[in-house]
Amino acid sequence: MRAFLILLLLAASLCLSGAQHQALMDYLEQRLLAIEDRISVWHEQTSRYATELREFKQQMAALTESLEKGREALRTELDTVGTRVDRVEREMDYLETQNPAPPCAETDDKVVEQEVTSVKEKSKAKYAKLSDCKDMVSSIKAMKIVKRMGGPKGMWTKDTVNRSMKVYIFNGTAEDTLYEFASVRELAASADMSHARSIELPFLWSGTGHAIYNGYAYYVKEGKEFQLIKYDLQNGSVADSAVFPAEAQVPVYTLSPETYIDLAADEEGLWALYATKDDERNICLAKMDPDTLDMEDMWDTPCPRENAEAAFVMCGTVYVVYNTKLPSRSRVQCVFDINDMVTSEEAPLLYFPRRYSTHSSLKYNPLEKLIYAWDDGYQILYKLAMKQKPVV
Numbered sequence: 001m002r003a004f005l006i007l008l009l010l011a012a013s014l015c016l017s018g019a020q021h022q023a024l025m026d027y028l029e030q031r032l033l034a035i036e037d038r039i040s041v042w043h044e045q046t047s048r049y050a051t052e053l054r055e056f057k058q059q060m061a062a063l064t065e066s067l068e069k070g071r072e073a074l075r076t077e078l079d080t081v082g083t084r085v086d087r088v089e090r091e092m093d094y095l096e097t098q099n100p101a102p103p104c105a106e107t108d109d110k111v112v113e114q115e116v117t118s119v120k121e122k123s124k125a126k127y128a129k130l131s132d133c134k135d136m137v138s139s140i141k142a143m144k145i146v147k148r149m150g151g152p153k154g155m156w157t158k159d160t161v162n163r164s165m166k167v168y169i170f171n172g173t174a175e176d177t178l179y180e181f182a183s184v185r186e187l188a189a190s191a192d193m194s195h196a197r198s199i200e201l202p203f204l205w206s207g208t209g210h211a212i213y214n215g216y217a218y219y220v221k222e223g224k225e226f227q228l229i230k231y232d233l234q235n236g237s238v239a240d241s242a243v244f245p246a247e248a249q250v251p252v253y254t255l256s257p258e259t260y261i262d263l264a265a266d267e268e269g270l271w272a273l274y275a276t277k278d279d280e281r282n283i284c285l286a287k288m289d290p291d292t293l294d295m296e297d298m299w300d301t302p303c304p305r306e307n308a309e310a311a312f313v314m315c316g317t318v319y320v321v322y323n324t325k326l327p328s329r330s331r332v333q334c335v336f337d338i339n340d341m342v343t344s345e346e347a348p349l350l351y352f353p354r355r356y357s358t359h360s361s362l363k364y365n366p367l368e369k370l371i372y373a374w375d376d377g378y379q380i381l382y383k384l385a386m387k388q389k390p391v392v
């Protein structure tokens with residue numbers, strides 16, 4: 001630029017007089033100096049900006065790196081904590097099953113192996129209190145992993161009316177062989193189903209919503225429409241059957257898609273949980289007549305089907321258990337009381353101990369205040385603590 005200006009100057013000077021020439025030269029010289037100054041200032045600024053930018057970039061890089069490291073450390077820490085919690089839970093389970101700790105385990109063993117005769121007196125008093133039905137669940141007091149037998153999905157239960165030590169296993173969601181063990185202890189000690197009496201049912205069952213009630217197996221028959229079968233376990237014959245009186249049914253819990261009707265027994269009788277296309281969002285409850293298989297009464301509960309895995313009924317109150325698609329801890333998150341004494345807000349948020357997968361069934365036994373749960377092939381007992389329903 002400077003060379004060009006000088007050339008220009010030379011060219012101009014050829015056609016100018018001496019004085020004019022000098023003035024122009026001075027003027028241009030000044031302009032050039034000014035331009036040079038500005039260029040050098042500009043240079044300085046750019047290089048300062050460049051340095052600043054570089055420093056800023058370096059700082060950012062360092063910051064990002066340390067953030068990344070922090071996040072990594074946090075993640076590893078969380079992982080370790082998670083594994084440790086898991087391990088502690090499993091160790092506790094193991095300890096519970098190996099050497100029963102005094103209060104819970106004593107009750108555990110008692111409930112697991114009740115001698116029909118020896119407990120009769122005690123249970124009479126208990127049952128009299130239960131049939132008043134003023135109780136609600138307050139917490140899960142203890143758990144016991146009894147056995148791992150069978151596939152990921154299934155159901156196990158005792159008779160919920162006729163006090164007996166016998167325990168029944170419905171392995172799978174579309175089978176027809178029911179296994180009867182003489183007692184929970186015998187089930188725990190058996191290597192496989194060979195010690196069990198196997199009962200060939202006349203039809204395949206569907207889902208995990210069965211019940212053993214007063215000497216009968218109640219189950220839903222696999223087929224186009226949902227038929228309830230009442231099977232006499234003593235003489236091995238179908239005592240009754242009826243089409244379930246609901247239309248356009250959908251699976252009752254979205255996390256257990258095989259179960260359309262979930263039969264549940266409590267102190268007050270036999271119930272059915274189901275859902276229909278009419279109100280696809282929520283679970284319906286029906287009171288069933290165990291003799292005629294008719295619906296005696298019916299309620300729309302406010303409990304959503306979405307992310308529900310199972311439910312149980314206790315003292316006329318439905319407790320719906322939820323989980324997530326990626327199994328985490330099961331919890332009771334919706335409660336429906338037919339007498340409006342317990343609401344979801346009043347009921348304690350019940351968390352189940354972390355287990356293997358989701359519960360494919362939870363069957364309440366009112367005689368023992370136990371829940372028979374099936375979780376990924378594990379047969380688990382949960383002991384419930386009760387409290388009085390709030391007085392209205």
Ligand SMILES: *[C@@H]1O[C@H](CO)[C@@H](O)[C@H](O)[C@H]1NC(C)=O
Pocket residue numbers: 150151152153171172173193
């Ligand atoms: C239990 O059911 C599963 C399928 O869910 C099956 O693979 C397994 O063989 C069954 N076990 C017994 C003992 O019937």
Ligand SMILES: *[C@@H]1O[C@H](CO)[C@@H](O)[C@H](O)[C@H]1NC(C)=O
Pocket residue numbers: 162163164214215
């Ligand atoms: C209860 O079970 C016992 C033994 O299985 C049986 O003898 C009795 O008849 C049953 N009672 C009812 C009401 O089913």
Ligand SMILES: *[C@@H]1O[C@H](CO)[C@@H](O)[C@H](O)[C@H]1NC(C)=O
Pocket residue numbers: 232235236237
């Ligand atoms: C089974 O027992 C019931 C009474 O409990 C009776 O009505 C029925 O006829 C019996 N069925 C068979 C096949 O013996």
